[in-house]
Amino acid sequence: MKRYRLRLGSEPVEFSAEGPEGVLDAWRSTHKYPNREHEDWRKACASMACDWSGKPVRFDSDEAFASDMLRHGMLEVVDAE
Known part of the structure; x- marks a missing residue:
């Protein structure tokens, strides 16, 4: 499993997942919806990521969403083990 960091808002969220698509579940666990x-x-x-960053973020698939989050620096790999 890899370790990731979601950088959106005031406090980064770190999580472990098989791939970057796990960002949706990690974000869900900290959100009020x-x-x-x-x-x-x-x-x-x-939509929230786009508002926060001013960058376009696709939502047609988990893979596209995670790819855009990585490309725009809102999601990063902390440990690739």
Whole structure:
């Protein structure tokens, strides 16, 4: 498993996951809207990330979302073990 850091807002969130797509579950565990359907949650996260960063974030798939989060520096790999 790899270790990741979500940098969005005031406090970074670190989590372990098989791949960067795990960011959605990690973010869900810290957010006040945890009961959304997965596709709605991904779209809401993309909107929040876009508002925060001013960068476009795709929400058509978990992979596209995670890729954009990594590319724009809002998600980073901390430990690749």
